[in-house]
Amino acid sequence: MTGSTEATNGNSAAPSEENLKLFELSHKYSTEAAKRLRADGLGQFVRLKEAGSERFRSLAEDPWADHAALNAKEPVKDGAKHKFLILGAGYGGLLFAVRLLEAGLASGSDDILLVDAAGGFGGTWWWNRYPGLHCDIESYTYMPLLEETGYMPKSKYAPGPELLEHAERIASQWKLQDRALFRANVKRTSWDDGAQLWNVELAEGRGPGEPRRELKLRAQYVLIASGILTNPHIPKILGLETFAGPLFHTARWDYKVTGGSPEDATLTGLEGKRVGILGTGATAIQVVPKVAKYAKELFVFQRTPSAVSWRGQRPTDSEEWKSKIANKKGWQRERMLNLDSYLTDAVEEGQEDLVADGWTEMPAFSAVLGSPRYGIVEPTPEKIAQHVARLHKLDVPHSEQVRARTESIVKDRETAEKLKAWYPTWCKRPTFSDEYLQAFNLPNVHLVDTDGKGVDSATSAGLVVAGKEYPLDVLILSTGYVTPAIGGGSPAVRTGISIYGRGGQSLDDKWQNQGAATLHGVCTNGFPNLFFAPLSQSAQAANNVFTLDIGAEHIAHIIAQAEARAEPSGAVIEVSSEAEEGWSLQIMQHAGWFASVMGCTPGYITSEGEALRQSQDPMEMAKKARSGNWSKGMAAFLKVLQDYRADGSLRGIEVTSRAA
Ligand SMILES: Cc1cc2nc3c(=O)[nH]c(=O)nc-3n(C[C@H](O)[C@H](O)[C@H](O)COP(=O)(O)OP(=O)(O)OC[C@H]3O[C@@H](n4cnc5c(N)ncnc54)[C@H](O)[C@@H]3O)c2cc1C
Numbered sequence: 001m002t003g004s005t006e007a008t009n010g011n012s013a014a015p016s017e018e019n020l021k022l023f024e025l026s027h028k029y030s031t032e033a034a035k036r037l038r039a040d041g042l043g044q045f046v047r048l049k050e051a052g053s054e055r056f057r058s059l060a061e062d063p064w065a066d067h068a069a070l071n072a073k074e075p076v077k078d079g080a081k082h083k084f085l086i087l088g089a090g091y092g093g094l095l096f097a098v099r100l101l102e103a104g105l106a107s108g109s110d111d112i113l114l115v116d117a118a119g120g121f122g123g124t125w126w127w128n129r130y131p132g133l134h135c136d137i138e139s140y141t142y143m144p145l146l147e148e149t150g151y152m153p154k155s156k157y158a159p160g161p162e163l164l165e166h167a168e169r170i171a172s173q174w175k176l177q178d179r180a181l182f183r184a185n186v187k188r189t190s191w192d193d194g195a196q197l198w199n200v201e202l203a204e205g206r207g208p209g210e211p212r213r214e215l216k217l218r219a220q221y222v223l224i225a226s227g228i229l230t231n232p233h234i235p236k237i238l239g240l241e242t243f244a245g246p247l248f249h250t251a252r253w254d255y256k257v258t259g260g261s262p263e264d265a266t267l268t269g270l271e272g273k274r275v276g277i278l279g280t281g282a283t284a285i286q287v288v289p290k291v292a293k294y295a296k297e298l299f300v301f302q303r304t305p306s307a308v309s310w311r312g313q314r315p316t317d318s319e320e321w322k323s324k325i326a327n328k329k330g331w332q333r334e335r336m337l338n339l340d341s342y343l344t345d346a347v348e349e350g351q352e353d354l355v356a357d358g359w360t361e362m363p364a365f366s367a368v369l370g371s372p373r374y375g376i377v378e379p380t381p382e383k384i385a386q387h388v389a390r391l392h393k394l395d396v397p398h399s400e401q402v403r404a405r406t407e408s409i410v411k412d413r414e415t416a417e418k419l420k421a422w423y424p425t426w427c428k429r430p431t432f433s434d435e436y437l438q439a440f441n442l443p444n445v446h447l448v449d450t451d452g453k454g455v456d457s458a459t460s461a462g463l464v465v466a467g468k469e470y471p472l473d474v475l476i477l478s479t480g481y482v483t484p485a486i487g488g489g490s491p492a493v494r495t496g497i498s499i500y501g502r503g504g505q506s507l508d509d510k511w512q513n514q515g516a517a518t519l520h521g522v523c524t525n526g527f528p529n530l531f532f533a534p535l536s537q538s539a540q541a542a543n544n545v546f547t548l549d550i551g552a553e554h555i556a557h558i559i560a561q562a563e564a565r566a567e568p569s570g571a572v573i574e575v576s577s578e579a580e581e582g583w584s585l586q587i588m589q590h591a592g593w594f595a596s597v598m599g600c601t602p603g604y605i606t607s608e609g610e611a612l613r614q615s616q617d618p619m620e621m622a623k624k625a626r627s628g629n630w631s632k633g634m635a636a637f638l639k640v641l642q643d644y645r646a647d648g649s650l651r652g653i654e655v656t657s658r659a660a
């Protein structure tokens with residue numbers, strides 16, 4: 001933030017009161033962020049499934065899979081060939097499948113195979129079943145394919161079970177239930193230049209005590225929809241393994257310990273217990289009020305507070321649904337765009353706020369989504385400073401309001417102060433709750449603030465902060481996930497697989513050597529017929545389903561066009577290196593916009609602070625710029641894709657026919 005520079009406007013006039021305030025806030029933000037910057041960055045965590053201890057590794061297992069039912073299904077044959085292998089059966093994988101089916105690309109029952117490590121459809125909503133879980137984006141815009149399924153969400157923010165059921169609804173409507181292989185971890189995929197097919201290696205779990213099946217499948221196309229927050233991790237806390245009581249991660253809630261079920265948050269198993277919850281991110285915000293109702297004592301261990309806005313949950317009014325919401329063809333896309341315009345600071349004069357919730361009050365979130373209003377930010381120190389200062393100014397009313405809300409809800413002054421978020425809105429996923437802050441007014445709920453340091457250690461009896469042991473009977477780890485930006489955002493690293501393209505080239509090596517390289521964020525040279533859900537080199541929306549659907553429809557279009565040109569034996573599609581360089585250069589020009597992230601407090605958005613380290617190495621700087629995004633927001637990005645598709649030539653993409 002450069003309040004002082006702008007304040008004087010290049011002359012010696014005294015800074016305005018507003019700029020002084022901005023300057024002080026900037027100082028506070030930097031001080032708070034500095035407390036949390038750690039040399040070990042991503043190394044402070046361990047992925048549950050790779051943890052050294054069996055106790056932690058077992059916490060990553062799927063508690064929900066119905067092994068008997070899955071084992072009774074006809075097994076997928078080793079060596080089988082599928083036209084499309086979709087890695088991931090969450091909303092992203094389902095959208096990929098539906099868009100392929102709609103484009104007429106898959107007709108036979110063997111054409112599509114969705115593969116997932118989970119025991120069923122749903123991805124995020126399969127794995128996460130903790131009490132209080134609901135989508136943070138309005139369900140009318142978040143739940144995919146509402147127009148096509150005709151489904152009316154029961155409330156403005158659908159709870160976890162409804163989101164999971166919706167995944168099953170989509171699978172059923174498009175007859176995908178028998179086109180899925182569950183409990184299967186994909187490990188490696190490699191392009192066979194001779195056969196012009198992908199070889200996919202995976203291990204199918206069959207349940208406790210059953211040997212795994214190692215399988216090799218072949219596919220003309222591999223589509224990766226492996227999600228962004230799928231690998232739960234925990235901090236490497238000294239002594240954590242010795243904790244004697246039950247302990248689990250929120251991404252695999254243990255109802256055997258807590259009582260209740262995903263549908264019924266009656267957590268009677270916690271009655272009379274001292275419960276600790278470690279972490280105060282978006283998950284903990286939803287969990288804390290539910291646990292607070294049952295635990296004898298609840299200790300909330302906080303390193304960085306979340307910014308908590310109002311929620312406004314309410315049941316869907318079926319009359320309003322028919323007359324105002326689902327009232328015309330194309331309403332859902334229009335609503336997604338309407339919401340996005342508020343978050344990309346692109347609201348038109350007189351425009352109606354269709355979603356009208358806490359999200360639509362934060363135009364400064366455009367710091368991470370981009371905006372069509374301000375053009376490219378030139379990468380000069382002066383222009384970047386002006387841009388960042390403008391964003392902070394835009395953010396102040398909202399972030400002040402969130403802090404004031406905390407103060408007005410939490411009765412104990414000291415606790416209220418500690419619950420205030422001192423970073424700009426865009427540094428962490430904003431949260432929304434009408435119950436979380438209120439929970440700290442309950443006599444059994446205690447905030448243990450670690451002043452940005454995290455807990456010191458654990459003992460068999462509890463957690464230790466600033467030399468004081470907090471005895472606990474149950475410990476809930478709400479410590480999040482491996483960042484999707486790991487490995488420069490390479491689709492292979494974040495999926496936990498190795499991908500080898502033409503000539504055995506590794507996708508991770510490509511990303512590591514030259515940085516991200518794609519066309520529109522969905523495909524890369526040297527890896528024919530491989531497509532991935534857009535992450536870097538695309539635009540992102542706060543509503544992840546919007547991003548996924550835009551990616552899915554673009555990929556389906558490219559494949560449909562290419563297949564129409566190819567012989568019946570099918571197409572081999574590959575973006576040229578010139579086209580991906582051209583696109584990467586455009587992305588690099590957009591990098592200045594995202595400079596505001598540099599002042600952030602660490603979290604998964606900044607690779608736990610690693611992305612905040614300034615490198616003077618030009619190659620490293622270029623790689624970082626390449627892994628950025630389109631800075632004019634999703635609507636403008638969509639226009640780029642639509643123009644590209646309207647042109648009809650698949651510019652920059654080479655299509656050949658597979659040998660018969
Ligand atoms: C608790 C939680 C709540 C969220 N709430 C929201 C929200 O309200 N709004 C929003 O916009 N976003 C939200 N998100 C982000 C959310 O992940 C996306 O919205 C969306 O569900 C992602 O869908 P996806 O299909 O891309 O990924 P996922 O739903 O994560 O599905 C990916 C699937 O790929 C599988 N997979 C990955 N790697 C492999 C492999 N190597 N082998 C086999 N299978 C593999 C995983 O098992 C997983 O099931 C939330 C995330 C979390 C963790």
Ligand SMILES: NC(=O)C1=CN([C@@H]2O[C@H](COP(=O)(O)OP(=O)(O)OC[C@H]3O[C@@H](n4cnc5c(N)ncnc54)[C@H](OP(=O)(O)O)[C@@H]3O)[C@@H](O)[C@H]2O)C=CC1
Pocket residue numbers: 036134135136137229235237278279280281282283284286301302303304428429450453454455478479480481602603604
């Ligand atoms: N629909 C929805 O509303 C939801 C959406 N989500 C999505 O999933 C993402 C991840 O959320 P979540 O699961 O909460 O994970 P987060 O990564 O957001 O939160 C992890 C928490 O653990 C804390 N932590 C980590 N290590 C330590 C330590 N050593 N000592 C003390 N505290 C520690 C972190 O503190 P620090 O911040 O200091 O690192 C942080 O508060 C969200 O950002 C959101 O995108 C998740 C849940 C609900």
